[in-house]
Amino acid sequence: MSQTTSPEYDYEVAVVGGGPAGASAGVFCAREGLETVVFDRGRSSLKRCAHLENYPGFPAGIDVGTLYDLLHDHVERAGCPIVPDMVESLRRPDAGDGFVVDLQDGEPVTARRVVAATRYDGSYMRGLDDEDAMFETTEHDGETTESFDRGYPNHDGTTPVPDLYVASPSEGSQQAIVAAGRGARVARKVITDARVDAGWWPAVAEGVDWVRREAELDDEWDDRETWGEWFDEYYGEDAPVDVDSDRYQRVRAAVLDDRLSSYIGPDERASRAEAGQERLASHLDPEAVVAGCDGRELLDAMDDDVIAAHLDGEAGPLGVNADGE
Structure with a gap:
């Protein structure tokens, strides 16, 4: 389902960080049609790796520079610009939802939703919630340090702050491939929430992003009417709106468009x-x-x-x- 950005915001989704987690989130959100931007000019844990040997698809490993270029090429090809600027802070606008993204060099931009995807630093999120909830204090060799609490976000990346999602830092995202998967999972939640805001209901909002062989469609399933009957059978009875309402028919049409367009010859x-x-x-x-x-x-x-x-x-x-x- 193609989304459009509200005129109230510069972007529907702003991703902070362009490593595996941020790149994965950017690709998924942009391919959904959400106006998405990735900000990437900070410390990258991936760039500190000498050679990546456990990222599937590269049997002899891959040098980090090439993988980084591939990740960013994929993001941009999906229609998501990468801005080489550092996010210094996130703040709520004076009125309404969304966020103001303050940049080190550029002018502030606004975004409906934000995905945090920086491996080390979460300080730019200060002020969005109680600091004792977002950050934890640790002591080592007599020194006290404060860092973002990786247990703060939920499994799907949601947080107590509405429309703030965390893909990284998070528990268990030390490996690049795990971080990439985490970014995809969080992006799927972002897409689901965007669809719900657009009038979908949760049961139909969790879609997929893949293409299938046209040969899998037999004569029956090549017919849009068959897909419509399938939708009504699986989603009509429990739909929160009347099946004859404009909302139901609009969501139904969007789902059928997605399903039929996913088959290629x-x-x-x-x-x-x-x-x-x-x-x-x-x-x-x-x-x-x-x-x-x-x-x-x-x-x-x-x-x-x-x-x-x-x-x-x-x-x-x-x-x-x-x-x-």
Whole structure:
């Protein structure tokens, strides 16, 4: 269901932090159609890692710089801008819901919802709730330190502060893949809440984001009327509104649109597979690929123009030309 941002806010969702948790949250929210922004210019625990060896999909591991570039490329391709600025504080506006996001360099922006996704620092959330609830004090070697209480958010990322969600720091998010999963889970809750605000009811608001093979649709399920009967059977009886109401019909139509658009045919599948390979290849270092024992197979997946430009000395490691373009 495509969402639109209220004119009262610059963004529907502001994500603080661009590591695995923040990038994952940004991708999910942006793909839902929520106007989303990621702010990323702080300390990153991922960048402190020498080499990441347990992130699925990279059998020999992956250097952190490449993974970081891939994460941010994915976020931006989903339609979510990444702003290289540090969030100094969050505060409530004088009236109404939402947040004012104060930035170190840029002008403040407003957001309907905020996802905190910074691994180490939660100080920018001070003032949104009682500090004894949000922060904990610890003593070590005679020194007293105060840090964000990782037990403060609920399992789904919600907090006592309405519309504030925490993906990180949180308990159990020390590993990059765990943090990415946490960001996705929290984003799903953000999407559910946004749908409820748009008139959906909880039973139908928890959707999925995936595409399926068109061949899975037989003649019966290729018909929108069949999907409508399915919706009425599963959600109509317990719906909190009358099935003939505009609200019910609007939500029903949105759900059917989502379901039917999630099926793609073989040509579209092939096109997306090719685009995915080319996008991935654009992040590979041609010198490292050529030097590898499987270099020829990897080169087949890379864009021919990029490889040719590199071999001619016209491109750098990531396929940029001498002018940096």
